[in-house]
Amino acid sequence: MSMSRARYLVLALLPALLLLPAVVPAADSAGPPEPPRTISVDEQTGATLPLESRFLDEDGASVTIGSLIDKPTILLPIYFTCPNSCSTNLANLAIAMDRMKLQAGRDYRAIALSFDDEETPETARSAKANYLNLLDDDFPADQWRFLTGSRTAIDAVLDSVGFSYKKLADGTFIHPSMLVVLADSGMIIKYVYGTFIPGDIEIALTEAQRGRPATSIKRFLDYCFNYDPTATNAVFETVKLLILGTFILGLAFFFIRILRKKRG
Structure with missing residues (x-):
């Protein structure tokens, strides 16, 4: 290898080595990999929910979902014991409603609808108490219902809005993050994604008042699920060692060439 090529090797590898501290943490913070393609939202704008589907509200009362949809309605599919984005979605919705x-x-x-059929009205009541604290004291608590139900009822409603999810071995779920705005007839009017910006929800509710299905604004569709970051760390630690080793070998060869040239 010539001196110029050795120098080029060192100069080429140096930026990669200097970037390692930034690259590895970035990989950790990048979060989980993409969820399975079967977990998604297949928008069903214009369709109607199965209004006869029956659930339990946070007080344990048996209600049909149709009996609750007597005006434009926000439907948020989540589960109350979710350790990840569900709590953020509930909080974002509370903040949005407070600002609208x-x-x-x-x-x-x-309506906050749990898709975990093992959750109970007690779970829903506890969650509701937490998120009502984010709203003004004059917010009508009976206008935000927290529902739990059977697998049959849950799937009937979520299938009608095109919402898919999957339960994992650890009891958590992979699922999309979004909400649906419905007309008072139960018709699906619009989907809202992202952080639930108050203006986006207000526009959707205004369209629901008119009963006109609308095209959703395609924002980034987030997913919620647990993952093990240690596996990712192992990969990037290996990459780091390989780059470091290559750099050291290149640098050693470069100085050996310099010493040989001086002795010659």
Whole structure:
């Protein structure tokens, strides 16, 4: 190898080595890999929910979902014991409703629907108490219902909105993060993604008041599921060692060439 090529090797590898501290943490913070393609949202705008599907509310009362949809309604599929984005989604919805000009009870209502059939009204009641704390004291609590139900009822509603999910061995779920806005007839009007910006929800609710299905704004579709970051770390530690070893070998060869040239 010539001196120029050795120098080029060192200069080429040096930036990679300097970037290692940034590359490895970035891999850790990148989060979990892509979920299976079967876990997604297949929008069903214009379709109607199975209004006869029966659930238990946070007080243990048996209700049909149709009996709750008496005005434009926000439907948020989550599960209350979720360790990841569900709590963020519930909080974002609470903050959005607190900031909207439309008033709960007069202009709309909201439903948080658990898709974990092992959750109970007690779980729902505890979750509701937590998220009502993010709203003004005058928010009508009966206008945000927290529902649990059987697998049959859950799947009937979520299949109708094109929402798919999967339960994992550890009891958590892989699922998309989104909400659906419904007309008072139970018709699906619009899907809202992202962080639930108040303006996006208000526009969807206004369209629901008119009963007109609308095209959803395609924002980034987030997913919620647990993952093991240690496996990812192992891969990037290996890459780091390979680059470091190559750099050291190149640097050693470069200085050996310099010493030989001086002795010659």
